[in-house]
Amino acid sequence: MQQTAKTLMVCLFIAALMGSVACSKKNPPPAAYDTNAGQEMEEADLGAGEFRSPAEIDPALAAIFQNILFGFDQYSLTPQARAILDGIGAWMKNNPAKLVLIEGHTDERGTYEYNLALGDRRANSAKTYLTQLGIDAARIYTISYGEERPVAMGSNEAAWAKNRRGEFKIK
Amino acid sequence: MHMRCAAVFITACLIVSHPGTSACAKVYIDINAPSATRVPIIIPPFQNTGSEPDTHKLSTGMASIISADLEFSGLFQIIDPKLLNEAHLRGVTRNEINWDSLSVVGAEAIVTGVFAISGNRINIEMRLFDAVQGRFIMGKKYSGTVPEYRRISHRFANEVFKELTGAPGMFETGIVFVMQTGGNKELYYCDYDGGNQRRLTTLNSLALSPCVSPDGSRVAFTSYRDGNPDLYVMNLAGGRIEKISSKKGINISPDFSPDGGKIALTLSPKDGNSEIFALDVQRRTLERITDHRATDVSPSWSPDGRQMAFVSSRSGNPQIFINTLADRSVRRVTFGRGNYNTSPAWSPRGDRIAYAGLIDGRFNIHTIAPDGSRYRQLTAGQGNNEDPSWSPDGRYITFSSNRTGRKEIYIMRADGTGQKKITVGSGDKTDPAWAPLPGN
Numbered sequence: 001m002q003q004t005a006k007t008l009m010v011c012l013f014i015a016a017l018m019g020s021v022a023c024s025k026k027n028p029p030p031a032a033y034d035t036n037a038g039q040e041m042e043e044a045d046l047g048a049g050e051f052r053s054p055a056e057i058d059p060a061l062a063a064i065f066q067n068i069l070f071g072f073d074q075y076s077l078t079p080q081a082r083a084i085l086d087g088i089g090a091w092m093k094n095n096p097a098k099l100v101l102i103e104g105h106t107d108e109r110g111t112y113e114y115n116l117a118l119g120d121r122r123a124n125s126a127k128t129y130l131t132q133l134g135i136d137a138a139r140i141y142t143i144s145y146g147e148e149r150p151v152a153m154g155s156n157e158a159a160w161a162k163n164r165r166g167e168f169k170i171k
Numbered sequence: 172m173h174m175r176c177a178a179v180f181i182t183a184c185l186i187v188s189h190p191g192t193s194a195c196a197k198v199y200i201d202i203n204a205p206s207a208t209r210v211p212i213i214i215p216p217f218q219n220t221g222s223e224p225d226t227h228k229l230s231t232g233m234a235s236i237i238s239a240d241l242e243f244s245g246l247f248q249i250i251d252p253k254l255l256n257e258a259h260l261r262g263v264t265r266n267e268i269n270w271d272s273l274s275v276v277g278a279e280a281i282v283t284g285v286f287a288i289s290g291n292r293i294n295i296e297m298r299l300f301d302a303v304q305g306r307f308i309m310g311k312k313y314s315g316t317v318p319e320y321r322r323i324s325h326r327f328a329n330e331v332f333k334e335l336t337g338a339p340g341m342f343e344t345g346i347v348f349v350m351q352t353g354g355n356k357e358l359y360y361c362d363y364d365g366g367n368q369r370r371l372t373t374l375n376s377l378a379l380s381p382c383v384s385p386d387g388s389r390v391a392f393t394s395y396r397d398g399n400p401d402l403y404v405m406n407l408a409g410g411r412i413e414k415i416s417s418k419k420g421i422n423i424s425p426d427f428s429p430d431g432g433k434i435a436l437t438l439s440p441k442d443g444n445s446e447i448f449a450l451d452v453q454r455r456t457l458e459r460i461t462d463h464r465a466t467d468v469s470p471s472w473s474p475d476g477r478q479m480a481f482v483s484s485r486s487g488n489p490q491i492f493i494n495t496l497a498d499r500s501v502r503r504v505t506f507g508r509g510n511y512n513t514s515p516a517w518s519p520r521g522d523r524i525a526y527a528g529l530i531d532g533r534f535n536i537h538t539i540a541p542d543g544s545r546y547r548q549l550t551a552g553q554g555n556n557e558d559p560s561w562s563p564d565g566r567y568i569t570f571s572s573n574r575t576g577r578k579e580i581y582i583m584r585a586d587g588t589g590q591k592k593i594t595v596g597s598g599d600k601t602d603p604a605w606a607p608l609p610g611n
Contacts, residue, residue, distance in 0.1 A: 117421060
């Protein structure tokens, strides 16, 4: 797959940056799964560094790719989130070569680990909705940052509400 | 990587008093008694018998490290040497010690020490006496480099602890934690008391959730080094880092199995639904532990390796559950106390699970028995307290707290007493993992 090449590039780039850190030269053999694993799992391939924020590409895109917001400990989509995703879905249909990365974020409350899982849920809620609109799942990447990348500082509901979000990047 | 060199080059030998008076196996403190009385012990400043000056203040430095170790154990009452006339504190051997003055201040044990500095090296002799009977119990000679004085002091504190309680001490253990550095998070290490703080990783990324292998040789952690939250293992001795899980989605919350052969972790194989797996470190095979549409995260093995505590939102909000590995049956542990309970850490003794629970808007550390009984709140009224991790002997817990306004690493006894901040410097510090030393 082309993913192998991409992973290798990322790897070499990092290795060049950091000299001393060991980095495997090729992908490890696929992990074996026991029979109750249920389904195959893909190796991560993100190339997150190549995705850019919509506003950076074109200010007009920022109006389409607005952050979607979530309730505390929730990953269900609000009507406003669905409306934003409808707009993003329409844009993706008109720009079939473009890929979208959805970042899942949480507020600072709760543990890092639970919030990483919650952020993953949020990003995947948005992804699932976009695929239901007919967007090819292969064009949508997800990543969770949990509580690690807040947009609003402060320990109050106003800041928390802004931080419980899905954020979009394009390439 | 420097951690082990220090341990290797300290040489020690037993100081034996004349035959016939060597230590018998009397246990002075029953550490399992519900209310063990504290042994009053005095540790005067050590005597510099060499010709070189004590420029590093080792005299009081070593005595205070041993005092702090024993005090933190909760089994000793440290008697302030200033209560005694300085002339009465100079005695080092049985014949020199002023026993009458010790009985006046109520000391039942005394540690004495002499040292000599020669360039970058020190030679140290330390002795432990029963002050009630005026009897020599045990002594050790150490030689090492000057910067090793902390480790040598901790090692002798372990000897004292073992001699008086019959149980091994853990004063030579360390703590791995996460520190915010600019926009990144890197792994750091310090001695259990905060000494020798130093950086372990320079990945210029987010490092999260470290977990130390039971033999103390490896750290498993999550890093975004290559973009995705992947799982890595670092060899503490050489600093070598290897990526061991990079599934699509999250590869987080590692916990080494008691035999060190497996790592329990959280993956999200489908639609962001996180599940717990066990990864065989050698064979790289994955075994699925949980299978539920709710969020499952943060596994912690029981010390016999047969069960796993974890967090699940399957009852509507995050609670602590236990999975019995033989049949994958799941039961809930936390009921009726808060609707956000996370970060389970199963005690190495097996009888308690520590966790962070949200009550009245604050996170605090609690413990509960695996059957849901014997609930106890350990921290209260001081900021948010999270990320509990047990010491290898199950007597202490390290955790993070923002009670000073910044997130710092703390240690406390397993009953919540003796809470003490151990970290210094700017940058939020979180996610402590207690690290046994190799070979211990």
